[in-house]
Amino acid sequence: MSALAAEMAAKALQMGIPLSVQLDLTYRCNERCVHCYLDHRDHGEMATAEILDLLDQMAAAGVFYLTISGGEIMMRKDFFEILEHARARTFCVKLKTNGVLIRAAQAERIHALGVQSVQISIYSHRPEVHDAVTKMPGSLRQSIRAARLLRERGVQVIFANVLMRQNVRDYSGVKALAAGLGAQFILDPTITPMMDGDRSILDLNVDEAALREVFRNEALVGNAEEFCAPPQGPDADALDSLPCSAGHTACYVSPYGDVYPCVQFPLPSGNVRSVKFADIWRHSPQLNEVRSITLRDMPACSQCTHGGTCTRCPGLAYLEGNMRGPSYQDCEKSFARTGIASENLKSKKASSQPFPSSQLIQIQCLPPAEAIFNAGTPPESAANA
Amino acid sequence: MNDTRYMARSAAIASRPLGDETMVMSAASSTLFTLDEIATLLWESADGVTPLDEIVRNKICARYDIPPDVALRDAENFIQQLAGHGILLISDKPLAAANSSPRETR
């Protein structure tokens, strides 16, 4: 993040502005990636008019960065209508797509609409590996075609490479492929649980040795010695720091209008079909609870030697059953980075079943909106409302 | 010689007010700009049809104690800078504004 962007984020935090939102248009998809955390069904997606109205509300609330994602965004027939509306509201739009449905005409429109960047998921430079992950023959060829068409028009393209057992040796190939097309490259070494809490796909995560290799690859992390330096333990500033932007300057909206602190933090916090976006943002007890948590409030992490440097994700911790708790996957990453195991990692490794299924958080339905936001309202005034 | 200048916001930008400032992002270069209060007034007035000197007179000089010639000179410099980054279009003829004013959405 540039210094200016960090300054703007700090100002947004101080003013309570939701600077960035990820809006998923659909969970439907034309690929069936082995590691995907979505169910690919339509349980009643927001209609076009609902989404356009939501975009108006988000612009009014001060949202600047808008990531439009899915599922596959182009599965929605109204995708370009939504995108046009988003750009007319002057959002800084980033698209996440597999690119399969982007031909010259779509690339032209994306360019003409001034989209900031298009992130395309590429799992390998080898078709047999990529297509085996997506379970769609020919998908690598089509995704690369999309990248080329966009690059020819000057659109920024980012290749997002999720690292898993299937493609553990291929990230350098994807990085070279990106460079050849003038695209950027990002590597995500974490497979996350399904949104319903099912952790079975975590078996696809790469092992510790592979993670260690990634963290020592200077082409990816810069100065490896610095990146993998032994932790110092959290100082006073770190103890008062906020875990991440989720719920502070950012949130996520699902295709059904559910608001969560982040796409990776499925704590139901309101639904825009019954409550205005700005009211959810300001008054949701769930978002306010997330906002109240600093490292000091996390019993294990505040005592952990990695506390000040760990990439702990509160969403993953929530999926493990406690948003103030450690995230096992981040304990693993801290270990792979520094060779020093956290107490949580040691104790989880010592037990044969780190996450009994009864501990898993499932996506819950929210109580009716009135019950959430009018909790303190006397019955008579509620009746008069 | 016709010194009248018209300015319009580029279609390839994103923008949003943040307090009394405005964030502007160029899609072409991914460069983020922030405009202060006075620059924001100019930015919001860049409708493609109102001449710059009129904007400076009615929006800047009417609010701030700045001599008109100084305000116009500073405004000229400022819009040339933004034009150099491709986020503002300048012409000696009226232009169509590419985007609605960011404030219109509030």
Ligand code: SF4
């Ligand atoms: S750390 Fe986790 S919850 Fe926070 S922004 Fe990142 S993915 Fe979302």
Ligand code: SF4
């Ligand atoms: S390593 Fe584990 S326990 Fe330590 S700070 Fe990170 S998530 Fe918390």
